[in-house]
Amino acid sequence: xxxxxxxxxxxxxxxxxxxxxxxxxxxxxxxxxxxxxxxxxxxxxxxxxxxxxxxxxxxxxxxxxxxxxxxxxxxxxxxxxxxxxxxxxxxxxxxxxxxxxxxxxxxxxxxxxxxxxxxxxxxxxxxxxxxxxxxxxxxxxxxxxxxxxxxxxxxxxxxxxxxxxxxxxxxxxxxxxxxxxxxxxxxxxxxxxxxxxxxxxxxxxxxxxxxxxxxxxxxxxxxxxxxxxxxxxxxxxxxxxxxxxxxxxxxxxxxxxxxxxxxxxxxxxxxxxxxx
Numbered sequence: 001x002x003x004x005x006x007x008x009x010x011x012x013x014x015x016x017x018x019x020x021x022x023x024x025x026x027x028x029x030x031x032x033x034x035x036x037x038x039x040x041x042x043x044x045x046x047x048x049x050x051x052x053x054x055x056x057x058x059x060x061x062x063x064x065x066x067x068x069x070x071x072x073x074x075x076x077x078x079x080x081x082x083x084x085x086x087x088x089x090x091x092x093x094x095x096x097x098x099x100x101x102x103x104x105x106x107x108x109x110x111x112x113x114x115x116x117x118x119x120x121x122x123x124x125x126x127x128x129x130x131x132x133x134x135x136x137x138x139x140x141x142x143x144x145x146x147x148x149x150x151x152x153x154x155x156x157x158x159x160x161x162x163x164x165x166x167x168x169x170x171x172x173x174x175x176x177x178x179x180x181x182x183x184x185x186x187x188x189x190x191x192x193x194x195x196x197x198x199x200x201x202x203x204x205x206x207x208x209x210x211x212x213x214x215x216x217x218x219x220x221x222x223x224x225x226x227x228x229x230x231x232x233x234x235x236x237x238x239x240x241x242x243x244x245x246x247x248x249x250x251x252x253x254x255x256x257x258x259x260x261x262x263x264x265x266x267x268x269x270x271x272x273x274x275x276x
Contacts, residue, residue, distance in 0.1 A: 004076065005069050006054020007047040011039035016262065017083035019045045019074060021091025023245070024181035025156065025173070027053030029165045033251035038259060045083070047073055049091070051177035052169075061180040063188050064101070066094045071102035084262050086110040088247055090181060093188045096220070100191035103199060110258055112204040112232075113244050115185060116216035122186045127179060134178045142171045157241025158248050194223045201227040202261045205274060206234075206243025213244075217274060229274030230257075230267060 008028055018038065020031040028046035035044035049066050050058040058069070075081045085106050087095035092114035098106050141147040145167070152158045152166045201224050205217040221229045232243050234250060242249045256268050 005047040005049070005058070005073050007045055007073065007077075009043065009045050009077075010035045011041075011043040013043050013079065015041060015043045017043040017045065017074075017078040018258070018262070019047065019070060019078075019083045019085050021047070021070065021085065021087035021094050022049060022052075023089030023091055024185060025178075026158075026166070026169055027055075029053070030162075030245075030248055034247050034255045034258070037252065037255035041259065042084075042262070043078070045073065045077060049094070051174070051180060056172070056177075060176065061184060063090075063093050063097050063184050067097035067102060070094060071098060071105045074105040081105060082107045084108045084110070086112075086258055087114070088112040089114075089244065090185050093185065096194070097191055099197045099199060099201070099224070100193040103197055106199050108200045108202075108262060110202045110204065110261055111220065112246070113206065113209060113213055114203075114216060114220065115188065115213055116190045116219050117212040118186065119210055119212050125182060125186050127183060130179045130182045131175055134173075134175045138170070138173055138175075138178070155241065157239055157243075157245045162248060190219060190223065194220075195225065197224055198226060202257075202267075203227055203229040203274065204232055204257075204271075205229070206232045206238070206240065206246065208238060208240045208243050210240070221274070230271040231274045232271060 022028055022030045027048040031046045035046060038044055048055040050061040074083045082105055085095045085098060092111045095109050095111050096114050099109055148167050148170050158166055203217050203220045205214055217229055221227050232246055234243055247254045253268060253270055260267050
């Protein structure tokens, strides 16, 4: 079993570092379009979280455990042992956990769609139900491109150009990995200690996302002393899944937002303020 997270990197190791944390069901490849746009200015690290990609043999995935592993990666791979942390969905939850428990390695944080409250249907998501849903929806369709595309487009909001990567991820998905991602995502709540965080934080959420996600973003703004929030609205072409996964649906906007935030510049005009 490997001792640390697998990762890929782009850019000059001596540039300011960004660690990108992916969401559930994919791995570090989801950040490649954003990293390519930033690698001329930043050292971009894209780890694969436990049970996914290069870190598939690290088990089980927990939010707290992953936060510790990412902190270890920063200490080992980034000169000076501090980096900006950018996370989406489950990766954003891990970033929140790091702000509470590993603040010394987090220079700044961009948190997009971190769920801290129960969704209206979360009571249905018992471990038994999650495992059953995996068995009926994944193993029988591992080689069915139509089914994989349906999940990619409507469940994840991922554009067609990324089908090869998504298909490979779908085919390698395990019942335990799927179950751990779902359970950890649904049970995560605001960790103690966030009120003591001194890092500058940008909180993002899609306009079409669930009310619990919107409220979670406002919860973070209410507890983090040095935070501000923005709403992502992709207009008529937007959807809940598309705004949730905007690093893949709108990588240029995401990269411009990250660069502006990390460099202390004005954020793109496409974003609107999110109030507490």
